[in-house]
Amino acid sequence: MIIQNINGKEINLYNILVVFLMAVFILCLLYLNCSLTSIQAVEQEGYEDRVLILKKPRMSGEDIYWLKVRLSELSYYRGLLDNTYDLDTARAVAAFQADNHLEIDGVVNNYVWERLLDAAAESLLSTTDVEEGPEGEISIVIDTYKRQLTLFSDDKPYKNYPIAIGKPTTKSPEGEWAIINKNLHWGGGFGTRWLGLNVPWGTYGIHGTNKPWTIGSAASHGCIRMFNHHVEELYRWVPLKTRVKIIGHRVPINVNTILRPGQSGLSVMQLQDNLNKQGFNSGYRDARYGSTTEEAVKELKAQFGLKADGIADWNVLYLLGLPEN
Numbered sequence: 665m666i667i668q669n670i671n672g673k674e675i676n677l678y679n680i681l682v683v684f685l686m687a688v689f690i691l692c693l694l695y696l697n698c699s700l701t702s703i704q705a706v707e708q709e710g711y712e713d714r715v716l717i718l719k720k721p722r723m724s725g726e727d728i729y730w731l732k733v734r735l736s737e738l739s740y741y742r743g744l745l746d747n748t749y750d751l752d753t754a755r756a757v758a759a760f761q762a763d764n765h766l767e768i769d770g771v772v773n774n775y776v777w778e779r780l781l782d783a784a785a786e787s788l789l790s791t792t793d794v795e796e797g798p799e800g801e802i803s804i805v806i807d808t809y810k811r812q813l814t815l816f817s818d819d820k821p822y823k824n825y826p827i828a829i830g831k832p833t834t835k836s837p838e839g840e841w842a843i844i845n846k847n848l849h850w851g852g853g854f855g856t857r858w859l860g861l862n863v864p865w866g867t868y869g870i871h872g873t874n875k876p877w878t879i880g881s882a883a884s885h886g887c888i889r890m891f892n893h894h895v896e897e898l899y900r901w902v903p904l905k906t907r908v909k910i911i912g913h914r915v916p917i918n919v920n921t922i923l924r925p926g927q928s929g930l931s932v933m934q935l936q937d938n939l940n941k942q943g944f945n946s947g948y949r950d951a952r953y954g955s956t957t958e959e960a961v962k963e964l965k966a967q968f969g970l971k972a973d974g975i976a977d978w979n980v981l982y983l984l985g986l987p988e989n
Contacts (some may be wrong), residue, residue, distance in 0.1 A: 678770070716772035718754040718940075726877040731772060734780045734876075735760065774853065777874040780893050781855070797901040798822045802901070804870075806888055808836055808912035811880055813870070813888065815898065822930040825898070827913075828878045828889035836886050837863045838912040839933060842905050856892045857899040861908055864951050870908070871895060871950040907948070919986040923976040927953045935976055938984040939964065 676816035682859045716723060716731065732753060735741035761768045764779055772780075800818030806827065807814070810817035813825045830836040845860040856873015872892035873879070879891060888910075890898070919931045933951040939960045940946055947956030958974035966972040970979055981987050 665975070669987050696879050716749050716757075718749060718751065723749040727875070730877045731757075731780070738780075738783055774874055779877070781872075781874055795897065797897075802902055802906050804908045806836070806870075806908065806910045808838070808910065811882075813890065813898075815901070825890055825894045828873070828881055828883045830884050830886040833881050834885045835914075836884070836888060836910055836912060837861075837868055838867075838910050838914040839863070840950050841868075841908045841910065842950070843902060843908060844904065846899060846902075846904065846927055854887075855890070855895060857895040859895070859899065859902060862950070865930070870898070918988040919981055920988055922978065922981070923953060925955075925974055926959045930959070934986065934988060935961075938986060942984065 684693075700875065702886040705808040709758055714727070716728060729745060731745045731749075732741055732743070732745050735753070735756045736745065740759065740760050741753065743750075743752045758768050758770045759774070759784075760766075760780065761770075761776070764783070764851050766776065766779065769886070779878075798815070798817030800820075803816045803819070805814045805816065806829075806919060808829045811827055811829055813827045814821050815823045815825070839975040841863055841935045843859050844862045845858075849856055850858045853874050854869075855874060859870040860866045861870070866886065868886050868888075870888040870890065873889040875883070875889075876891055878884075878889060883889070914933075916937070917930055917934050919934055921931065923932060923935055928951050930951060932953045933949055935953070936946040936949050936951070936957055941950075941956070942963050943966070944960040945956065946960040947954065953976075961976050961980055962972040964976045964980060964983065968979070968983065
């Protein structure tokens with residue numbers, strides 16, 4: 665249908681209708697895509713803690729592959745190591761449950777995972793020789809880019825381990841820390857061993873996991889996850905006070921308050937970073953305003969003719985480019 669506008673120009677209503685319908689169709693596709701993306705995000709977010717069960721359609725995923733690996737290590741499963749929870753997998757789970765005095769239902773929840781991983785670790789230790797371990801001074805470097813933990817002996821790499829690191833929203837704490845406590849079987853998904861770090865703004869550590877399929881990914885709330893048999897080996901070799909350096913990306917922050925010895929936190933770590941960049945050794949980047957950081961501040965103030973009292977006052981902050989303005 666063709667009509668004329670007020671200027672006498674012909675207008676094809678059919679073409680206008682086609683353009684309008686195409687625009688509506690594109691908007692619907694965009695909405696549907698956003699909805700599916702949101703659904704997938706929710707599914708992936710809850711993936712770690714899902715319960716595995718035999719049903720139709722069959723459940724699939726990397727967690728099921730690792731379940732089959734563990735059952736195979738314990739001689740309960742002899743089938744194909746794929747990602748599908750099938751009848752043979754359910755039978756293997758039920759057999760494991762029967763031997764370990766668990767409810768025999770073929771359902772794999774977090775408790776069954778913990779028992780499976782404990783049993784696999786015990787089997788591994790009983791069938792392999794226990795490595796003596798390094799004899800030199802021990803230190804650890806965790807590279808969050810490579811997702812790898814390296815054990816050093818006398819500053820030489822001794823052994824590498826794959827790890828899981830913190831999610832983008834809960835990053836692992838970049839810095840230089842120390843192991844301050846060691847514990848067995850924390851439970852609650854922390855695997856069989858815990859090595860606690862002295863991060864001043866939260867509880868972080870190196871630990872095992874009942875979710876082995878997350879190793880190699882960014883999956884934790886900031887801690888460093890390892891396979892249970894790996895963290896058990898590390899646990900034997902690593903003493904308290906071992907230095908742990910975590911390499912990763914940390915967004916610089918502005919410091920708009922005077923800092924003093926005895927304080928701790930991200931502002932102190934930024935002070936240490938900027939002191940080191942200017943050639944003043946602030947010691948470990950541990951976010952603690954200790955004696956070494958205090959001496960570095962004194963040295964800076966002395967070089968500029970200021971009172972060398974070890975306090976990072978406004979003069980120090982401006983010399984290091986720390987305030988926002």
